[in-house]
Amino acid sequence: MRIFDPHIHMTSRTTDDYAAMHAAGVRALVEPAFWLGQPRTSVESFVDYFDSLIGWERFRSAQFGIAHNCTIALNPKEANDPRCVPVLDLLPRYLAKDGVVAVGEIGFVNMSAAEEKAFARQLELAVEFGLPAMVHTPHRDKHAGTERTLELVSASGIAPGMVVVDHLDEVTVDGAGEAGVWLGFSIYPNTKMSPERMVAILQRRGLERVLVNSAADWGRSDPLLTLRTGEAMLAAGFSSDDVDRVLWRNPVEFYGQSGRLILDVESDVGGASFEGNSILRGEAVQ
Ligand SMILES: [Zn+2]
Numbered sequence: 001m002r003i004f005d006p007h008i009h010m011t012s013r014t015t016d017d018y019a020a021m022h023a024a025g026v027r028a029l030v031e032p033a034f035w036l037g038q039p040r041t042s043v044e045s046f047v048d049y050f051d052s053l054i055g056w057e058r059f060r061s062a063q064f065g066i067a068h069n070c071t072i073a074l075n076p077k078e079a080n081d082p083r084c085v086p087v088l089d090l091l092p093r094y095l096a097k098d099g100v101v102a103v104g105e106i107g108f109v110n111m112s113a114a115e116e117k118a119f120a121r122q123l124e125l126a127v128e129f130g131l132p133a134m135v136h137t138p139h140r141d142k143h144a145g146t147e148r149t150l151e152l153v154s155a156s157g158i159a160p161g162m163v164v165v166d167h168l169d170e171v172t173v174d175g176a177g178e179a180g181v182w183l184g185f186s187i188y189p190n191t192k193m194s195p196e197r198m199v200a201i202l203q204r205r206g207l208e209r210v211l212v213n214s215a216a217d218w219g220r221s222d223p224l225l226t227l228r229t230g231e232a233m234l235a236a237g238f239s240s241d242d243v244d245r246v247l248w249r250n251p252v253e254f255y256g257q258s259g260r261l262i263l264d265v266e267s268d269v270g271g272a273s274f275e276g277n278s279i280l281r282g283e284a285v286q
């Protein structure tokens with residue numbers, strides 16, 4: 001089984017996770033820019049974070065044979081902090097870089113006016129740069145948040161096929177499906193969406209425009225839930241080709257629209273060190 005995890009925050013994960021993911025069949029991923037738990041207090045912190053997404057983390061991923069792509073944005077939570085909002089002016093510099101395959105994560109957390117303003121501006125940037133948009137829907141009040149999300153997407157003029165609306169569930173999937181956007185599902189260990197519930201949605205709606213991710217980050221999450229979903233699909237009677245479509249060809253098609261998707265581990269990041277740092281311990285790095 002070859003797996004493309006279209007939403008995972010490797011910055012928060014360990015080398016054990018990378019090794020287990022490779023053993024499970026993960027060969028490519030997208031790491032969306034997001035918040036880090038500890039709130040940031042200045043634009044400079046974002047500069048270092050964005051640089052690490054296109055530099056250090058891509059290097060670290062390559063050491064495990066996994067192609068690393070990312071999305072760049074001011075996330076909805078920190079869009080509420082006036083100290084962070086000037087990040088919006090910084091985005092064009094990053095949105096032109098290789099391996100940056102979308103504007104994201106954007107969207108709503110608390111549905112504040114500040115979140116809406118940053119969301120609308122970043123949809124404009126996606127149109128301007130010809131990039132897909134990767135949209136986070138709130139975990140609380142998901143129904144209203146998803147409806148307002150689809151209104152803003154429609155008002156922005158971005159093609160619905162260039163948008164993935166993520167963290168959907170059995171209730172919100174139908175409205176998103178009618179809007180013509182890509183349907184993102186984050187599979188979690190104990191709460192929210194499970195592999196079995198995901199399979200039931202696939203049985204009801206089909207495989208078209210569906211992306212399945214682990215959304216693993218610094219919270220309770222599991223980077224192998226993409227594999228578990230593929231296994232649950234096979235157990236439910238889906239074919240290997242069906243699994244390949246959902247776990248590989250669909251994310252390649254969606255993020256390939258950027259024209260910048262990296263699917264091979266680049267040789268220039270496959271060396272032993274990055275800026276003098278190695279993932280090895282106890283061995284000299286030249
Ligand atoms: Zn995320």
